[in-house]
Amino acid sequence: MEHASHGPDPVRRHALRALLAAAGAGALPARLRAAIPAPAPACPGPWREWQAFVARHVEQDGRVVDFANPDLRSTSESQSYGLFFALVDNDQLLFERILAWTRRHLSGGRADLNLPAWLWGRAGDGSWRVLDPNTAADGELWIAYALLEAGRLWNRPGFTAAGRQVLALMRKAEVVDLPGFGTMLLPGNRGFAHGDSWTLNPCYLPLFAFRRFALADPKGPWAKLAERSVALLRQAAPNGFAPDWIRWNGRAFVTDPDKGPMGSYDAIRTYLWAGITHPADPLRKPLLEALSGPLRMLRAQGAFAEKVDVRNGVGIGTPPPGFAAALLPYLAAHGQGTLVRAQATLVPASGAAADSLPYYDRCLVLFGKGWVDRRYRIAADGRLQPAWSTPCSAKR
Missing domain, CATH: 1.50.10.10 (Glycosyltransferase)
Structure with a gap:
């Protein structure tokens, strides 16, 4: 497959880069420096984790x-x-x-x-x-x-x-x-409506998916759900930590009496979905601001927790490796390169530790590390951009 060429041809690019290396970046005119494209990221190889x-x-x-x-x-x-x-x-x-x-x-x-x-x-x-x-x-x-x-x-x-x-x-x-809030997606078709209150799950509400659904079904509720999903998290996570479950009582979001106030194995995906949302989505910034808790905890303590009481932000327990993988895109979205690298060391890449990971941890690794490894991206309108659909596909 051939791709349209924009800017200098390969020979000229090589010559320009050689000139830049010899002279130093500051020695070249800005116009010439601008003509030298940044090197493309390496295309991922076989997906061993998958x-x-x-x-x-x-x-x-x-x-x-x-x-x-x-x-x-x-x-x-x-x-x-x-x-x-x-x-x-x-x-x-x-x-x-x-x-x-x-x-x-x-x-x-x-x-x-x-x-x-x-x-x-x-x-x-x-x-x-x-x-x-x-x-x-x-x-x-x-x-x-x-x-x-x-x-x-x-x-x-x-x-x-x-x-x-x-x-x-x-x-x-x-x-x-x-009532009092607007359009929302229930976690299932039975057992989540209680007459005058409703049980909801924030990790069931990935913003980018609703963007994609709005393209496929423009007359549907998906654009409203995109906006309401972020509004839910801004109200349901006052300390910056997403709960596993939350209840709407017609006036406010309160702790679900059956599920409790913890954020743990469900909530970890909420940060993951926020991290892989495209920077150009206008709701990404308020979404990340609403989910500031993990970043604060990692900065203060150097480690995340298996369970967090969302009412006070107090965490307990050592999280499994999948949590570290899920936080990689989230931390990258916050521009925290050092924390990304630190969390990446907690994700086993191979050997007995990787082989022993259970189903759920492996899924979080595939989502989180797969994104960091550039196996896929999500566009601003929610469309998937797998590596094979980009110029990387020409190298396979």
Whole structure:
């Protein structure tokens, strides 16, 4: 594949760089220095972390398995993440296998009519089946996102149509208007509305996904959800730490009485999603400002915590390696290169430590380290930019 050339040709670029090296940057006129383009970032090589994940967690039929529980479960989340990572890795065959399993087992073979059940695995009687038919908006959201972007990047209109269908089902089952607050996405279609209050999950609300959905479904609620998702975090995280769960009582966000005030294994993704949001998104700055807690904690203590009481910002416990990986884009977004490097040392790259990581930590590594390694970016309008869709693709 050839790419249009802009600016000096390669021979001239080489000569200019040699001249700059010989003379020193300050010895050349500004016009000449401006003609020397910055070196492009290195294209990533084979994605070893993803290859290890597939070998451990993805079965031949496309089921993505979380071995941490006795039921050897698969979830709409695990399937959705598998779709996204397969797309980032440009693996259409694996994408199709994961999608087929999801449709057959979680949507009852009718993905056009049914949102996926969130939990499938081995029941107490030894049978393999749906264990909880309730839905989970985060899994559906990532399935819709992966389908829309697979349709666009691979020129597969059927995937695009399927992504829009998932959005239509979500609109009908899970998008509500909260009195006194506005448009919001419930975590699932049952169990989160309590008459005069509603339980919500901030990590189910990635800003960039709503930007992408607004392109695909401009008459839908997605642009409003983008704005409301940031408004939620600005109100629900007064100390800069996202809660795992929060409740809206019609007047304010309060601690959910069933879930408690902690931010931990769910909330860590809130910082991750904020970090990979494009700098040109006008809501990124207020989003990062609302989530200032981890940065303050790392500056003050040099370490993050496994659990944080969001009411006072007090943390306890040593977090798993996946937390460090999830914080990499967040810290990069804050311009904290030293902290990025420090957290990166906590993420095992290979060997027994990397091999022993459980499903969830591996997912956080794939998202966080994958972004740092430039395997993908998210555009300001929410579109995915995998490395293979850039000039890096010409070098493969």
